[in-house]
Amino acid sequence: MMGDKIRLFVAIDLPEEVKDLLAATAVQLGHHLPKRAVRWVHREQMHLTLRFLGDTAVAQLPGLQQELTQLAAQHQPFRLRLSGVGAFPNQKRPRVVWVGLAGDVAPLKLLQSELEDRMVGLGWSREKRLFNPHLTLGRVKDAGQARRLHWDVQVAEVKFGVTAVQLVQSELRPSGAVYTVRQTVALNP
Structure with missing residues (x-):
């Protein structure tokens, strides 16, 4: 039975103005592409992923939340x-x-690497790929068409503060993923 497992990831939420800017950048990038060439991330789902945890036993939630609280x-x-x-x-x-x-x-990077160590301590396998800080705008579905992306788009160098980390549940539905924040922990000011 799958009911006792949930898909989770740890992320940093983004300010609304940053999401607006990212959504506008995606529109400019894909200006001349057919609709289905790239699956663009919905504005409300934009975030900075620190660690994808995947299917997680609900029983592991308290331990996970405790680790995140200590990390923050x-x-x-x-x-x-x-x-x-x-x-x-x-x-x-x-x-x-x-x-x-x-x-x-x-x-x-320090925050992410300590998070990684704590997740390995809880039984997750260590990530193979090195953490490369980025904000995903879209996933390419049609590589041929995607060659026509407008790479010369200028992105305003907007600054934003990171003050918390979130534990987010992701439910896959036919309409796309639905995210529910399970925990928000403030960094220590």
């Missing part, structure tokens, strides 16, 4: 700014389209 208590708020558009693995063969991050990237 050891980190101070920091500031990031938007920085250009790009793609994984690259712009010639884009699979994921993103906006980069600059600013206090060192505290962000």
Whole structure:
């Protein structure tokens, strides 16, 4: 029975103005593309993923929430700014389209690496890929069409503060994923 498992990830929420800007950037990037070439992230689902946890036993929630509370208590708020558009693995063969991050990237990476250690301590496998701070705008569905993305779009270098981390539940539905915040923990000011 699947009822005792939920899909979870740990993320940083974004201010409304940043979401607005990201949504507008996605529109500019995909200006000449057919509708289904890229599946763009809905504005209300935009966030900075720190760690995807996947299917998690509900019984693990208290331990997970405790670890996040302890982690947040050891980190101070920091500031990031938007920085250009790009793609994984690259712009010639884009699979994921993103906006980069600059600013206090060192505290962000430290927060993420300590989160990783704590998740491994709770029984998750260590992530194979190195953490690469970015905000996903869309996932490419039609690689041929996606070559026509407008990579020369300018992204305003908006700054924003990071003051909390969130534990988010993701429910996959035919209409797309629905996110529910299970916990928000403030960083230690």
